[in-house]
Amino acid sequence: MQHFDVERHARDFMEAAKKLQLYFIGLQHEELPTKEATLLKDIAEMDEEMRTKTQLIKKHEKLILGWRKELKDQLDKHITELERV
Numbered sequence: 001m002q003h004f005d006v007e008r009h010a011r012d013f014m015e016a017a018k019k020l021q022l023y024f025i026g027l028q029h030e031e032l033p034t035k036e037a038t039l040l041k042d043i044a045e046m047d048e049e050m051r052t053k054t055q056l057i058k059k060h061e062k063l064i065l066g067w068r069k070e071l072k073d074q075l076d077k078h079i080t081e082l083e084r085v
Helices: 001-032 034-085
Strands: none
Touching: none
16 A cells, blocks of 8 residues: 555646746746847847947048048148249
8 A cells, every 4th residue: 555655646746846847848948039039139139239339430520531631731831832932
């Protein structure tokens, strides 16, 4: 009689363990984002990166234009000085 109780308890324990395992696997799958959600997040991050880089490019373009103007002004000044000589 004692032998059957141990086997029954072991079987009940294993069934409960399997149910718990399935429950936790189910929770794990619920927390995982869908492929669509992952792609949408990636796209949003890329859009933000593009905005940041576009702003950086515009900033550098303004700097370059300023430098070109300064260099042209200096060149014109030197040419004017050379023409005087």
